[in-house]
Amino acid sequence: MDTTFKVTATPLPGHEGTPMLGLYPHHYIENPVLKENVVATVDSIRGPIRMVQSKQFQTRYKVNGFVPYWPGLPEGEAKGELRSFIKKDASRAQRMMLEIGQGPYWQGKGLQRISNVMRIAEQEGMKDVSNDLLAKLKARAEQWFSGQNKRTYFHHDKDFGTITSYPEEYDAVKDMNDHHFHYGYWIRAAAEIGMLDPQWILPSQWGGMVNLLVKDIATFERGRSDFPYLRNFDPYEGHAWASGVATSPDGNNQESSSEAVNAWAALMLWGTLTNNQALVDVGTYLYTTEIQAINHYWFDIHGVTLPKEYLNVEVSMVFGGKLAHNTWWIDEPRQIHGINLLPFTTASTYLATSPAFVKRNLEALDKEIKIYESRGKRAKPDDIWQDLFAKYLALVDAKAGMARWDRWGSYELGDTRTHTYHWLQSMTSMGVPDLSVTADTPYFAVFKQPTGQRSYLVYNASDKPMDVAFSDGKWVRAAPKGLSVQ
Structure with a gap:
């Protein structure tokens, strides 16, 4: 790019x-x-x-693409365990769609969370479960999109050129904070619905509301009277800013860079499902550029950007005029490190860019937890977000990631045991991401086993077969309307 x-x-x-x-x-x-x-x-x-x-x-920049979902697991004991997790999570899906908070951020996370379970169930051939979850997702999204509910709704504020959402969370209305974080979850969940029910995302149906969310965070025409150009993305800095008004003396800031990536990946999927190539292109630009900035300014994988006086291995909050190792709500180490990892999706493979950094980051985390607990502090629960770090490690070492995970331990409230188990077992069966290989479509993924054997994944949203060329000489004939694996 x-x-x-x-x-x-x-x-x-x-x-x-x-x-x-x-x-x-x-x-x-x-x-x-x-x-x-x-x-x-x-x-x-x-x-x-x-x-x-x-x-x-x-x-x-090299474009490392992604596919919207990974295949079901190969036959074996793990497949049976996965189906058991799916059944348990599906039985709790209505509650899990909104476990905490009441506003658009937590509702968006809940929708994307359950859409992951839906997609895994569909790939595992559990069509009845998938259909039931699809119906629940559509009903909840329609409740918000219809404007008929006085407690939960979106509003197009033409005076300020924005979409506001209620009940307000994290000053998203008052200060216009975090719109790309919040709406990225909704757009990705809508895309997942659209892959199974294309009629639902038509502009004359619910797609029109999703298009407004897209315009709010990523209008790419200059000089429009309704929405600003790229809202809060800074093309020269190479990443988004999260504060709408930026009143801090240290300038604007962005904490969860990974939630920004989630939004840009959602734009790419929404663009291809709605036949909007311009949106696919701008989504690819935002996705690829933000990842470059993350690797330099949040993770410093090249060892170039962090000052010698900075004692941590990563930056959790990038400001215009300072670097911070903290969160907006707590100083607990796992949440400090994890906020720039979540949500784990199929578009998160960029986190494997530097295996050495992944291991260094986790080693630093373990040391910080000991220091935190030596001060008499404890996280609630004690193993908070342990599932995130298992998935993070599995991106570079599948066996170590599985060993780190406690399947009956806590889970981040934007995720599920189903998704974590499927993630870890997928890395075990396919291998870890091989980011050295690219393709002539943005919807691809390559995984590599320790033996050197590669798995090639291609998603084709069109209704015709598509030939995809990989940079290592591999060709894949991708079947229409689905995922092809070789």
Whole structure:
């Protein structure tokens, strides 16, 4: 994916000159098309900024795609256990759709949570379970989308050019915070519904409301009177900001970079299901660019951006003018580390970019937990979010990830035991993500066993077969309207 930055400079008194541009690390590290000569280097909160004298420059990033769902498990004992988890979670689905909070953030998480169980049930051939969960998801989404419920609804505020949602959570109305986090969950859940019921997402049905959520967070036409261009995404910084008003003396901020990625992946899926190639393209741009920024400024996988004085291995909250290792609500280590991992979806394979960082991050987490508990503090529950870290480790070491997971322990309230078990067993059967291989479609995934054997996945939303070429020479003939695995 190529991005070109062009500068139009208006000279003040004197002769017209060539502008001086400062390139952040995500602009120049591993960028094969950068040709400008560096004339100086300046230290900054984002790492070394390289100064170039030019009116434009270009970046080129490798697109690591994803498929919307993974296949069912191969025959064996694990398949039977998975079906048992599906039945238990499906029996509690109505409650699990909204276990905490009452507003659009937690409701969106609940919808996406149950849509994962629905998709796994469908892949396992449990059609009755899948159909029942699909009906529950549609009913809950329609309750919010219809505007008939006075307690839970969306509102198009034309004066402010935004979609607000009630009851308000996390100052999303008052300060216009976190819209991409909140609405990303809804868009992804709607896409999952649409893959099983294409009529439901038609613009004349419920798709029209989803399209408004898309426009709220990612309008890509400049100068519109209804919604702003890209809402809160900063093309030069390479990532989104979460605060709507940015009143902090440290500038704007973003905590959960992974929830931003979830939103951009949702745009890609929604675009392909609604035959909107422009939205697929902008979603791919946002998804790919945000991942680059995460790897530099949240995770610093190249060891370039974090100051020597910063004592942690990762940044949980990136501000315009500071770096923080904390959350907005608690100083408990697992939540500090986990907020930039959740939600785990099929679009989360980018977290395996640096296996060394994954292990370093988890080692730091375990040390921080001991320090936290030595101060007489305890998380509630004691093993909070243990399922997230098992899945995180499984991305680079499937056996270690499975060993880390307590199947009867706690689970993050945007996830389920069904999804965790399916995730861990999928890594065991297919291998870990192989991000060295790319394809000529964004809807692909490649996994690699320790033996070197690869599994190739392609999703084809069209009604015709599609030939997909992989960068390692592999070709896959992808069947229409579904997932192909070789």
